[in-house]
Amino acid sequence: MATIYEVSKLAGVSLATVSRVLNNNTPVKEETRLKVLAAMEELGYQPNSVAQSLASNRSNSIGILVPELNGPFFGTLLSDIENSFRQAGKHVIIAAGHSDEKLEKESISFLQSRNCDALILHVEAVTDEYLVELMEKKVKFVLINRFVPQLYDRCITLNNQHGGYLATRHMLEHGHQNIGYISGPIWKHDAEQRYKGHLRALTEFGITHSEQLFYEGDYHEESGALGTKALLQKASEITAIVCANDEMAAGALTAARELGRSLPDGLSIIGFDNVNFSHYTFPKLTTINYPMGEMGKMAAQLILKRVYQQNNSSIQTVFEPHLIERDSVSRP
Numbered sequence: 001m002a003t004i005y006e007v008s009k010l011a012g013v014s015l016a017t018v019s020r021v022l023n024n025n026t027p028v029k030e031e032t033r034l035k036v037l038a039a040m041e042e043l044g045y046q047p048n049s050v051a052q053s054l055a056s057n058r059s060n061s062i063g064i065l066v067p068e069l070n071g072p073f074f075g076t077l078l079s080d081i082e083n084s085f086r087q088a089g090k091h092v093i094i095a096a097g098h099s100d101e102k103l104e105k106e107s108i109s110f111l112q113s114r115n116c117d118a119l120i121l122h123v124e125a126v127t128d129e130y131l132v133e134l135m136e137k138k139v140k141f142v143l144i145n146r147f148v149p150q151l152y153d154r155c156i157t158l159n160n161q162h163g164g165y166l167a168t169r170h171m172l173e174h175g176h177q178n179i180g181y182i183s184g185p186i187w188k189h190d191a192e193q194r195y196k197g198h199l200r201a202l203t204e205f206g207i208t209h210s211e212q213l214f215y216e217g218d219y220h221e222e223s224g225a226l227g228t229k230a231l232l233q234k235a236s237e238i239t240a241i242v243c244a245n246d247e248m249a250a251g252a253l254t255a256a257r258e259l260g261r262s263l264p265d266g267l268s269i270i271g272f273d274n275v276n277f278s279h280y281t282f283p284k285l286t287t288i289n290y291p292m293g294e295m296g297k298m299a300a301q302l303i304l305k306r307v308y309q310q311n312n313s314s315i316q317t318v319f320e321p322h323l324i325e326r327d328s329v330s331r332p
Contacts, residue, residue: 002043011039022047023058061091062303063111063119067099071247072275073292074122077144080293081120084300088310090117099188101125112139118303120144120296124188140307142299145190156299156317160190163288163321164197167242167270170286170323172205175331176240176268179207182227182252184219184244191219194244194272213238217248224251225258232259239267239332246271246278246287253281253328264330274324283327291319 004022008015013032020026021036028036039045062085066074082092093114097104104126111119119141123131128148134141135151143155171179181198184191202209212234217223224243228251231238241256243249249271253263261267263283271278271287278285298316305311 002040002045004045006043007036007039007045010043011035058117059115060089061093061114061116062300063108063114063116064092064094065097065104065107065111065119066094066122067097067124069094069096072277073245073247073273073290076276077122077292077296081296081300084297084304088300088304088308090304090308097123097125099124099185101127105130108134118142118307120299120303122146140303142302144295144299153317154302156295156302156319158190158290158295158319158321160193160321161197161200163272163290164194164242164244165201166197166321166323167194167272167288168198168201169204170270170325170329171240171242171268172201172207174240174268174329177207178213178235178237178239180213180215180228180231180235180238180241182215182217182224182231182241182243182248184217184248186216191244198242210235217244219245219247221247221251221254224248225255226251228252228255229259232256232261240329241267241269243269243271246273246275246285249285249287249328250277250281253283253285264328268329268332270329272321278324279326281328286326286329287324288321289324290321295319 004015004018008018013036017028017032018036020028021033064078064081068074078094085092093111093116095107095111097107104123121141122144131148132150143151145158147155147157168179183195186192199209215227215231217227228241231241241252243252249269252269256263256267271285274287274289278287301311301313302315
């Protein structure tokens, strides 16, 4: 097996230069870098990742914590984060917190135990105080879809309230007045903010909010179906339902058909997220675009810039949602 000394000799450079190329943490002339890479290929040299980690005090790995590993939303997010790091020569370690405070803390401890250079956290149950304590302990991390004032410069967020407002305003502009709302778990910040946006749109159009038109779901498809049936049973005059995510909207579409409602003429439905299946539903789902992939890439770019000094581009911390108009909304 070839050694770093043989690479150094064949490339005609110092051991330190070979180390800089391997660790990619100090600028090296492109001509020199190519010489080292050519020597490595000719000799079949395989870097020892453990030795690299000890030498550079870096593992070149990033921990990612999300609530779930299944479903279209987090699949897109994880894929785009992993791709960004892979292009930069880094690797990811993934864990799930299941929106449970104990599990989220255990997962963060696990990722730290794997010597991750930094963490990307999509957490919902741990407190702001806990996250501030992590910062004070010098843990390098970025938050996605959560804003903590003391951590403002490491938060990548979506304007969820504006997204909720856009969804309901779209229904109101189509002439709907009896609008049901299926929320995510209201204790979650994004669900709360989307619902606030819904209420703001109702107020703007002079519509009085009724508790009969509200159902708290759990962001999963089944709760969208159950919520639709519950809302229509309580208030059959409903002509539109706003769902706080696309999975629940898919469940709402199914339940509406089972109840004999024509779509969208008999019942209009809108979702939130614009996940990959939303343009394959029948009818195609009108929704609010959540640029989760772009936000994931931005979180990766922030870490590459601050931890690895590999990125000099500007960082966007707040993203705005926008309406994707398809076929599931019509006039009542």
